[in-house]
Amino acid sequence: MQPIVAEKYAATAGDDGMNYYSVAVVRRNSIYGSGAGTGTQLGNGLLGSNACFPGIGTAAGWLYPISVMLQNGDIKVTECNAVVKAVTDFFHNMCLPGALTSFYNPFGNNPTEICQLCKGTSGTKCSTKDPSAGYDGAFRCLQNGDGDVAFLRHDTLIHLTNNASSEFVLLCPNGGTRDIQDYKNCNYGSIPANTIMTSALQDVKTRAAYKQFLLQASEWFGVGKPYVSLFNMFSSDAWLGYGGQRNLLFTDTTQELVDVGDRDTYYKWVDAKFYDNVEKLNQCPLNYAKWCVISGGEKSKCENMMMAFGAKDLKPKLDCVLGKSADHCMQLIADGDADMMTLDSGDVYLAGEKYGLKPIAAEDYGNMEASFYVVAAAWKRNPTMTLFNLKDKRACMAGMGRGDGWIVPVSIFIETEQFVPQYCSIFENIGQLFIRTCIPGALDSEYNPNQYPISLCEGCAAGGYKKCQRNQIEQYYGATGAFRCLVENGGDVAFVRHLTVRDNTDARNHAIWARNRRSDDYELMCKDGTRKPIDEWRTCHLGKLPSNAVVTGKHKSEEDVNIYWQLLNYGQQFFSSDTLHIEVFDVFYGEERFEKVPALLKKLSLKYNEIQLKIEHTYLQANTFTH
Incomplete structure (x- = not known):
């Protein structure tokens, strides 16, 4: 939008009348209007008072006076992106028209006190059509005795009182009161004309x-x-x-x-x-929240998320930090050089054990438990293959150390006695079991110091230095990547999540590799040696794991953690969709940051922590014989 003409409020030549002033008005005979010369500060004097506002977002009636009170420390900010709640804690009852709209009240939990003084009924109460809305409405709210103070334009007050009323006075931000004609010396700022x-x-x-x-x-x-x-x-x-x-x-x-x-x-x-x-007005105790990413794709998506949050002016400001690997990002968070990252359940356990990181939010895929099931998917055209005859087959696994791509599958290999880990390392056992695999990260010295056997990465799709990297540079990384490996005949079995097959078939994924893929071409292999359709994962899975989680450093205070959570929660409120089978929260979701399934972030519950504890035995079992 582009301005073309402006209102002018004085008939004189020049720039006079090209602005107006924000003022606070009280009744002269009230306890708020009788403090001239006492030095009583505005904020302290109005604590617990009833306030009349013309509308949330108005310059003279909201932006300028509340900004001054925030700057002076009269109103305390305890929750970012929720200035209405902070104002409610300061005043008693209010009429703040527009404060219940979805933009200013995305979670529907703004306190009821914000509309207590409004006079509207049914659909008009506390809206822009409320009789107490607008500058004239806010003045009526004060004039009728409903409010103790009204925040107005100076010219509105003069116009409505005919410039002669002695009943009202201005309450100044630096203390004391003045007559309504003395607005140039008793205001919260000069505002450019409409x-x-x-x-x-x-x-x-x-x-x-x-x-x-x-x-x-x-x-x-x-x-x-x-x-x-x-x-x-x-x-x-x-x-x-x-x-x-x-x-x-x-x-x-x-x-x-x-x-x-x-x-x-x-x-x-x-x-x-x-x-x-x-x-x-949008101040926050934390200036930045630094998100750690481990690939160019993640960084690009994180930057899109950063711009989207910035467009909504969400605080703290999001920043993206590029780490060399998941482990490097964990180190950066532990050292305070980054604040958050998303990790698979296996990495969440490792991050806690190695660096003391703690999860603060987890993905929920609709089961309200912040968990998922690991399944073994295979082509229906190969019906004789089961979990008990994997010898000399080809395997697609989501990634080294991941819950879905390593911990549960390796535990199943041991449980079904595909091999007995005694004299060889797990890597050698898997190399002997499968003729070829793709396990991104399996040859990283961080996990496999001997970097042997090379067959662990021969099934991966990327070329050169990108091959088998434990990030999105490798096309077959992650649960979706492991299923792609199966789809493109890179393997005979893919160890993925229970929703992975469904979410990448039947036109749900528009990527070229997923087009024209039918869900009924695949089956699940069960622990009892049978096979079942892909939607019967509740009775045909390999194990249950906690979902992906957002982690932060152990040194973060409870206040910091709540601020991070509120940032994520506001983000998903603005950028998510409740429609199933659509990539919800598109700024976040996808293998780059969050799992590419219909999901929402949830603040961690005890249920998540209980499931996370169960992963310890499985993790240790899968890694006891690594070296």
Whole structure:
């Protein structure tokens, strides 16, 4: 949007009247209006009072006064992205029209006190149509005795009191009170005048025509102009019968419209103070939340997430830190150089044991338990293969150390006596069991110091240095990658998650490799040697594991953890979808950051921790004979 003309509130020449002031108004005979000269601070004096606001988001009635009170420390911020709750903790009852809309109340949990003083009924209460909405409505809220203070424009107050009322006074931010005419010495800031805007997509000629039309109308129907008796552009008196609202189309105190000149963008029109107040209104105890990623794909997706969060002005600001590996990211978080990352359940256990990291949020796939099942998927056309005759077959596994791609499968190999780990390492056992595998990360010295046998990576798809890397550079990494390995005939069996097959077939995944894949071409291999359709994973799975989780450092305080969780929760509220079989929370979900299934993040519960504890025995069993 682009401003073309602006309201002017004084008939004099020059820049006089090109702004208005934010003021706090109280009744002179109240305890708030009788403190002239006492030095009583605004914030301290108004604690526990009833407040009338014209509407959330208004400059004079919300942005400027609340920003000042936040800066002065009168209003304490305990939860980022929730300034309404902080304001509610300071005042008693309020009328704050618009505060229940989804933008300002995404979780539907704003306190009821924010609408206690509003006079609307049914669908109008606490909305922009409420009788107490707008600057005139907020003044009525004060005038009728419902509120102790009203936050207004200075000219609205003067207009409604005919510039002569001694009943009201201004309450100054630096202490004391002043008469309503002394607004230049008792205000919360000077605000640029309102503008009429149009789409920046309109061509120059069209915008010029709009501008000329409005300026000519102002010359004919403005205050003191030739045809004002026929129609007064800047008065709402004739329409007060329609709900009593003023400032219809234009502010009633406007004298004329003027050309904005070269200040024809929003950023040129508002001043630095305005931006500063916006920042103050969204202040957060933490400035940044640094997310650690381990590949170029992850970094790109993280940057998209960062821009999406920034567009909603979510705090703390998200930043992306590129680590060399999952283990390196764990180290960065432990050292305080990064704050969060997403890990598979196997890595969550390792991160806790090795670096003391703690999970703070987990994916939930609809079972309300933040868990998933590991399954063995195979082509239906190979019906004789079971979990008991895997010798000389080819295997696709999600990744070294992962719960779905290593811990559970290796435990199953031992349980079904595919090999007995005595004299050889697990890697050699698997190399002897399968003729070829793809286990991303299996030849990393971090996991396999001997880097042998090479057959553990021969089934992987990437070339050169990218081959078998334990990140998205390797096409067959992760549960989706392991299934792709099976689909592209890189293996005979894929160890994946219970939803992986369903989510990558029947047109649910639009990637080229997944097109025209039918779910009924695949079956699950069960622990008893039988095979079942892919949707019978509840009775044909290899084990249950905790879902992917977001982890942070053990040194983080409870306040920090809550701030991180709120950032993620607001993010998924703005960028998620409740429609199944759609890639929800698209900024996050996908193998790059979160598992590519219909999922939401949940704050960790005791149930998750109970499941996480059960992984310890399985993890140790799968790694006892690694070396």
